[in-house]
Amino acid sequence: MPRRDVIEVRDLWYKYPEAKEWVLKGINLTIKEGDLIAIMGENGAGKTTLVKHFNGILKPDKGYVKVCGLDTREHTVAELAKYVGLVFQNPDHQIFASTVLEETMFALKNFGWDPERAKRRAKEVLKEMGLLDYINTSPFSLSGGEKKRLTIASVLVYDPEILVLDEPTVGQDYGQKRRLAEIIERINSLGKTVIVVTHDIEFVAEYIEHVIVMSRGTIIAEGEATKVLCDDNIMKRARLLPPQLGMVVKNLEDYIDFKGNFLRLPVFVENLRRWLENDENVKGI
Amino acid sequence: MKALKIKGLSFKYVTSSRWALKNINLEVDEGEFVLITGPSGCGKTTLCRCINGLIPHFYEGEYKGEVVLFEEIKVHEHEPYELADKVGMVFQDPESQLFMTTVEREIAFGLENLGLDREEMKNRVEWVLGLLGIEHLRDKAPYELSGGEQQKVAIAAVIAMRPKILVLDEPTANLDPMSALDVINTLCRLRKEMRITVVIVEHRLDMLAPLVDRIIVMDKGSIIISGNPREVFSKEVSRLERIGVEVPKVCLAYKELINATKSEVPLTPDEFVKVILHAKKGCNRSKGSLV
Numbered sequence: 066m067p068r069r070d071v072i073e074v075r076d077l078w079y080k081y082p083e084a085k086e087w088v089l090k091g092i093n094l095t096i097k098e099g100d101l102i103a104i105m106g107e108n109g110a111g112k113t114t115l116v117k118h119f120n121g122i123l124k125p126d127k128g129y130v131k132v133c134g135l136d137t138r139e140h141t142v143a144e145l146a147k148y149v150g151l152v153f154q155n156p157d158h159q160i161f162a163s164t165v166l167e168e169t170m171f172a173l174k175n176f177g178w179d180p181e182r183a184k185r186r187a188k189e190v191l192k193e194m195g196l197l198d199y200i201n202t203s204p205f206s207l208s209g210g211e212k213k214r215l216t217i218a219s220v221l222v223y224d225p226e227i228l229v230l231d232e233p234t235v236g237q238d239y240g241q242k243r244r245l246a247e248i249i250e251r252i253n254s255l256g257k258t259v260i261v262v263t264h265d266i267e268f269v270a271e272y273i274e275h276v277i278v279m280s281r282g283t284i285i286a287e288g289e290a291t292k293v294l295c296d297d298n299i300m301k302r303a304r305l306l307p308p309q310l311g312m313v314v315k316n317l318e319d320y321i322d323f324k325g326n327f328l329r330l331p332v333f334v335e336n337l338r339r340w341l342e343n344d345e346n347v348k349g350i
Numbered sequence: 351m352k353a354l355k356i357k358g359l360s361f362k363y364v365t366s367s368r369w370a371l372k373n374i375n376l377e378v379d380e381g382e383f384v385l386i387t388g389p390s391g392c393g394k395t396t397l398c399r400c401i402n403g404l405i406p407h408f409y410e411g412e413y414k415g416e417v418v419l420f421e422e423i424k425v426h427e428h429e430p431y432e433l434a435d436k437v438g439m440v441f442q443d444p445e446s447q448l449f450m451t452t453v454e455r456e457i458a459f460g461l462e463n464l465g466l467d468r469e470e471m472k473n474r475v476e477w478v479l480g481l482l483g484i485e486h487l488r489d490k491a492p493y494e495l496s497g498g499e500q501q502k503v504a505i506a507a508v509i510a511m512r513p514k515i516l517v518l519d520e521p522t523a524n525l526d527p528m529s530a531l532d533v534i535n536t537l538c539r540l541r542k543e544m545r546i547t548v549v550i551v552e553h554r555l556d557m558l559a560p561l562v563d564r565i566i567v568m569d570k571g572s573i574i575i576s577g578n579p580r581e582v583f584s585k586e587v588s589r590l591e592r593i594g595v596e597v598p599k600v601c602l603a604y605k606e607l608i609n610a611t612k613s614e615v616p617l618t619p620d621e622f623v624k625v626i627l628h629a630k631k632g633c634n635r636s637k638g639s640l641v
Binding site for chain 2: 107108109208209210235236237238239240241242243264266267270304305306308309310312313316317320330333334337338340341
């Protein structure tokens with residue numbers, strides 16, 4: 066069965082009130098149900114402005130955005146939030162309740178859930194995020210990584226079809242990033258659409274296969290990470306740096322035909338091992 | 351001469367029940383470029399605060415041991431402003447550091463506090479704007495600048511005071527890769543031109559490992575690893591991964607593929623390519639058996 070389009074962006078133009086410059090200049094984009102996608106680009110490329118259109122916080126000046134078939138110009142943020150959960154970069158912009166449990170239940174209360182049922186559901190999600198021990202703690206006493214997981218929990222709790230994470234790896238150490246990647250993979254494996262806005266190239270190389278690259282308000286590339294992230298031209302235009310393994314592959318492409326998602330370490334190593342072990346002599350080295 | 355000597359340093363914040371630093375011993379040579387890394391909460395930031403005197407003068411707590419600058423200045427005996435021309439500090443979030451209306455004034459602010467005369471202040475501002483290549487930003491307000499530009503201004507404002515040690519606490523955490531690289535390259539240039547001692551806390555080991563003299567890894571308030579980058583990445587990869595430190599991918603791939611005793615661990619993609627091509631030559635000669 067073909068997967069349906071959950072986000073459809075057509076010729077989207079946007080500028081902030083009173084600003085002179087367009088921040089988004091004619092964006093066209095289709096995201097399908099169950100996709101796991103990274104939106105990449107340097108600071109100021111328009112990534113966050115774009116995803117703020119997905120739940121209607123911003124409305125297009127020209128063109129349109131449809132979320133699960135709903136035109137965002139005709140629906141409120143509250144209506145669209147049921148479909149799109151947006152997790153902001155800075156947890157402190159999102160957290161305000163006095164306990165972790167209340168923070169997590171907030172959206173459910175707004176949706177009119179019965180308190181007992183809301184509590185059960187909140188605990189379920191907090192358990193999954195490894196925060197069950199903190200339900201009565203103030204969110205502000207949590208560490209950076211825990212706060213981040215709490216903001217994800219308070220969005221996941223109402224089970225939106227689409228999860229958007231804005232710069233989730235900023236300020237996270239490697240262990241926390243790995244945990245984050247596991248969470249993302251688990252949510253995606255349940256059939257949810259996950260969109261990760263980031264300039265953390267190594268994180269994308271390791272965990273996300275489909276990439277959209279933005280620069281100065283336009284999409285300049287879309288496709289497999291192995292192609293897009295290893296294309297010097299695209300990376301330069303987007304002011305990004307290719308991942309380390311991508312740079313190696315580029316330098317060895319005259320000798321080795323890398324197969325599979327070579328940006329993932331095990332696949333990369335397997336490709337090289339096979340090449341090192343085969344007998345043929347290689348010219349020029 | 352040692353720029354920095356830390357002896358038996360332990361610190362516990364007044365608000366906390368556990369020790370943030372436990373018996374830290376560390377010596378840094380004058381002119382050395384040192385990277386401190388480790389998982390969140392390992393004590394990196396606390397250690398920086400002990401070097402510039404914010405601890406114990408600003409943050410209260412239990413303080414044991416001592417931090418000595420240039421063999422004679424004990425940090426706990428001097429207020430941070432007295433140390434301003436010895437240790438400069440750059441924070442993760444430049445916005446928390448920048449508050450004046452123009453870049454020029456921002457840089458002059460610290461100099462006023464040092465009590466310099468106008469002529470000397472002017473000279474220093476010009477010098478540091480040129481040194482960091484940010485003359486074109488002089489009349490801009492810090493909030494108009496990109497994150498990378500802001501961080502350069504923060505560094506300029508600190509460098510203008512001519513500190514002998516520069517301490518940076520995750521200066522590129524909020525920057526995109528190109529801006530981060532730009533800030534790091536600027537640092538390397540400064541270091542060469544000014545022969546300044548640099549202590550930087552960072553997670554970006556892939557960018558910094560090829561540049562620094564030494565990597566220090568902290569975990570749970572202690573220093574657990576200290577050595578030059580090649581040493582650290584040839585011996586300690588498993589331990590680094592276990593505690594949650596991001597090892598550059600080329601080091602990990604190298605460890606998987608090559609017998610580590612035969613060649614030096616590569617720190618950059620270019621070095622990795624050389625090692626692999628060399629290994630292939632060896633394989634061809636010995637008909638397929640892996641090095």
